[in-house]
């Protein structure tokens with residue numbers, strides 16, 4: 001039996017936000033203004049360029065991320081989807097997802113009409129004081145109303161929450177998460193607050209004006225998250241992502257963790273195509289600044305493209321694959337795609353510490369290993 005063809009996804013980065021949140025280090029810019037139409041034209045030109053490089057392969061998923069792609073107009077979304085369909089074809093039942101801010105709830109019907117079939121809604125917190133501290137432009141009531149609107153319009157829906165926030169105790173997180181779990185959603189993304197270098201939160205922390213919970217409290221909140229979500233039937237299937245069933249997983253995010261192929265257009269988008277076994281894995285990075293991206297896309301040169309070394313590809317496949325909680329990393333596939341095994345000393349140590357287990361060709365983090373997921377995966381990298 002020949003192996004299943006590698007899936008191909010499309011990521012579109014919309015870099016504009018109504019305002020910039022103090023914790024965020026994504027490639028974001030305040031307000032699109034007059035650039036919005038030019039950026040859409042650039043996205044379409046960029047799609048033409050990538051079709052010439054990938055050849056005909058149906059798209060398994062399309063994801064509009066950001067930034068705040070819920071600021072795109074339905075016509076802009078439709079233009080991208082129409083071009084993608086004409087160039088590659090969109091596989092039947094493909095996931096077409098978009099990251100939305102609650103503030104744009106009034107435009108959700110238009111987004112659904114344009115073809116979005118999965119929404120991830122940036123709720124972040126359920127109380128007004130936390131939302132204000134996170135610099136959000138919505139309150140808790142607005143988030144719940146947006147959620148209600150989204151539930152009526154999108155068959156597939158997830159919300160993002162940030163925990164281990166300043167002033168949050170394990171008890172208050174347990175109460176907040178229990179409220180969310182009672183809503184009966186099928187997918188949740190639960191992120192521990194990271195103080196990213198260069199953000200406003202990092203500057204506040206340096207000056208002693210922001211004190212996130214200590215390591216012990218953060219570890220307790222992580223443990224509570226696993227216990228409460230598992231008890232509610234939404235266990236983690238990836239470090240920060242929880243779903244009720246396999247069908248509820250994010251198809252698009254799985255492409256990253258499984259090491260499939262994806263084209264990434266829009267300012268700062270990172271794509272991956274191919275493998276060492278098929279002549280090399282391309283790593284693509286689009287120009288960061290919208291003006292540069294727009295200027296370069298017209299000539300088909302909006303991206304820096306390099307071929308990863310087989311070792312770098314293997315490292316990336318280990319770091320991403322180990323994030324999948326149930327399946328872990330397929331060691332046979334790693335070897336046949338890149339020629340590399342995981343590091344033998346790192347493997348022996350992780351096995352002796354009970355941080356990973358073997359299941360046939362697969363290497364899977366244990367609950368104990370998941371707490372130190374990044375460090376364990378780093379030690380396994382060849």
Ligand SMILES: C[S@@+](CC[C@H](N)C(=O)[O-])C[C@H]1O[C@@H](n2cnc3c(N)ncnc32)[C@H](O)[C@@H]1O
Nearest residue numbers: 023024066067068099101122160191192193194
């Ligand atoms: C690219 S953001 C976009 C979503 C959308 N613009 C919004 O803010 O709702 C994706 C998610 O990453 C999470 N996130 C961003 N920065 C984070 C940080 N420093 N720590 C933890 N989670 C973060 C947030 O939950 C956010 O919803």
Ligand code: SF4
Nearest residue numbers: 017020021024066067
């Ligand atoms: S968290 Fe979302 S809305 Fe806030 S700056 Fe980042 S991408 Fe924009």
